[in-house]
Amino acid sequence: xxxxxxxxxxxxxxxxxxxxxxxxxxxxxxxxxxxxxxxxxxxxxxxxxxxxxxxxxxxxxxxxxxxxxxxxxxxxxxxxxxxxxxxxxxxxxxxxxxxxxxxxxxxxxxxxxxxxxxxxxxxxxxxxxxxxxxxxxxxxxxxxxxxxxxxxxxxxxxxxxxxxxxxxxxxxxxxxxxxxxxxxxxxxxxxxxxxxxxxxxxxxxxxxxxxxxxxxxxxxxxxxxxxxxxxxxxxxxxxxxxxx
Amino acid sequence: xxxxxxxxxxxxxxxxxxxxxxxxxxxxxxxxxxxxxxxxxxxxxxxxxxxxxxxxxxxxxxxxxxxxxxxxxxxxxxxxxxxxxxxxxxxxxxxxxxxxxxxxxxxxxxxxxxxxxxxxxxxxxxxxxxxxxxxxxxxxxxxxxxxxxxxxxxxxxxxxxxxxxxxxxxxxxxxxxxxxxxxxxxxxxxxxxxxxxxxxxxxxxxxxxxxxxxxxxxxxxxxxxxxxxxxxxxxxxxxxxxxx
Numbered sequence: 001x002x003x004x005x006x007x008x009x010x011x012x013x014x015x016x017x018x019x020x021x022x023x024x025x026x027x028x029x030x031x032x033x034x035x036x037x038x039x040x041x042x043x044x045x046x047x048x049x050x051x052x053x054x055x056x057x058x059x060x061x062x063x064x065x066x067x068x069x070x071x072x073x074x075x076x077x078x079x080x081x082x083x084x085x086x087x088x089x090x091x092x093x094x095x096x097x098x099x100x101x102x103x104x105x106x107x108x109x110x111x112x113x114x115x116x117x118x119x120x121x122x123x124x125x126x127x128x129x130x131x132x133x134x135x136x137x138x139x140x141x142x143x144x145x146x147x148x149x150x151x152x153x154x155x156x157x158x159x160x161x162x163x164x165x166x167x168x169x170x171x172x173x174x175x176x177x178x179x180x181x182x183x184x185x186x187x188x189x190x191x192x193x194x195x196x197x198x199x200x201x202x203x204x205x206x207x208x209x210x211x212x213x214x215x216x217x218x219x220x221x222x223x224x225x226x227x228x229x230x231x232x233x234x235x236x237x238x239x240x241x242x243x244x
Numbered sequence: 245x246x247x248x249x250x251x252x253x254x255x256x257x258x259x260x261x262x263x264x265x266x267x268x269x270x271x272x273x274x275x276x277x278x279x280x281x282x283x284x285x286x287x288x289x290x291x292x293x294x295x296x297x298x299x300x301x302x303x304x305x306x307x308x309x310x311x312x313x314x315x316x317x318x319x320x321x322x323x324x325x326x327x328x329x330x331x332x333x334x335x336x337x338x339x340x341x342x343x344x345x346x347x348x349x350x351x352x353x354x355x356x357x358x359x360x361x362x363x364x365x366x367x368x369x370x371x372x373x374x375x376x377x378x379x380x381x382x383x384x385x386x387x388x389x390x391x392x393x394x395x396x397x398x399x400x401x402x403x404x405x406x407x408x409x410x411x412x413x414x415x416x417x418x419x420x421x422x423x424x425x426x427x428x429x430x431x432x433x434x435x436x437x438x439x440x441x442x443x444x445x446x447x448x449x450x451x452x453x454x455x456x457x458x459x460x461x462x463x464x465x466x467x468x469x470x471x472x473x474x475x476x477x478x479x480x481x482x483x484x485x486x487x488x
Binding site for chain 2: 154155156157158159161162163169170171172174175176178179183184186187199209219222223226227228230231232233234235237238239240241242243
């Protein structure tokens with residue numbers, strides 16, 4: 001499995017992904033699941049991938065390849081006029097890759113599927129965030145649904161539901177995501193460190209902050225250890241049940 | 245889906261289960277998933293069921309029927325000498341019911357499966373807690389794994405992992421379980437109120453406290469509303485991330 005989150009806040013976009021891939025618990029590896037394409041002053045596009053590794057790597061490679069061969073008949077993510085067009089392009093590429101790998105095409109509920117989180121900003125457009133399904137279709141984040149998760153989403157969902165606010169600062173958003181990831185990592189072996197973080201500050205049209213949290217990262221340690229304590233305190237702050 | 249938890253603490257056992265059953269989101273009903281058999285001074289046995297409703301109802305009915313017809317060749321849960329024997333009996337009954345319903349027997353990864361949480365105390369034995377699989381085999385709770393969940397387990401797991409302590413009071417344990425259930429209910433439509441609670445105080449050998457939390461229960465409201473606030477405060481109590 002995998003755990004990826006894309007978060008849309010008023011100040012911009014925040015992405016986080018784990019790096020564990022596995023074919024059974026005795027065959028685990030580390031792969032980056034976050035990829036960013038950027039052209040300063042014009043666009044920044046980030047893609048998080050959850051699912052079959054061969055599928056997602058091929059999608060990334062095809063997108064990369066097309067962006068380097070401008071005479072290719074297929075459009076490139078550097079030519080798309082809007083984030084919506086990028087989402088269409090990525091969705092089509094994903095569907096094609098899955099169809100090629102699985103004889104029954106998109107109907108196959110096979111191991112070749114993948115779900116992608118796409119976010120970024122192009123020129124005068126607004127920062128936007130999409131969830132792209134294996135069938136190639138997609139949905140866009142709104143004020144009602146301001147974040148997308150993919151992969152092993154359930155453990156880390158309650159804290160996102162409870163603590164997300166559109167006016168979070170980037171510093172608070174990173175903290176929130178680390179708590180969500182840490183809760184998942186503590187409960188599920190298929191999600192693991194290191195964690196990749198990417199920040200996109202609205203209207204800068206350039207890559208802002210990218211970093212990787214290793215398990216010995218001091219801030220990650222503070223959150224991971226401190227959250228258990230903070231949760232127990234939170235529970236203590238509520239009144240105990242009373243058997244009349 | 246369903247959400248059931250059995251918790252073993254030093255003072256005894258605590259059980260909680262939701263009551264929602266569904267065949268698709270347009271066909272939901274309320275069914276009690278918690279059943280208790282007791283004979284004061286001798287034994288108290290509680291069973292929580294998650295899975296196919298026809299399967300679990302038949303298991304309960306068969307166990308009930310056998311306990312009322314003492315001349316039946318099959319043993320009754322009132323005759324078993326230990327909780328281990330009860331677990332064997334329940335496991336066999338469950339496996340038989342699933343085998344009868346599905347032509348391929350236990351190999352069928354069908355809709356007939358169910359997972360049961362069994363707990364209680366018999367005579368001079370200790371209070372014990374078991375998780376019984378559709379195949380009829382089972383595991384017993386230990387100090388390493390002092391609680392079992394079944395059904396929609398992931399949303400409510402992080403708080404159990406972080407806040408469980410063997411020396412919890414019953415009042416604290418009920419609070420912990422309500423938080424775990426509320427986190428699940430807020431994230432997943434297939435788990436719903438009302439919630440059934442059962443407390444067994446070690447060595448009393450009688451049913452202790454049983455009650456049902458409706459959605460308008462004042463204490464449930466305090467927990468459900470208060471937990472969001474408490475979580476946000478917990479998050480605030482940790483230092484924000486700093487971009488150097």
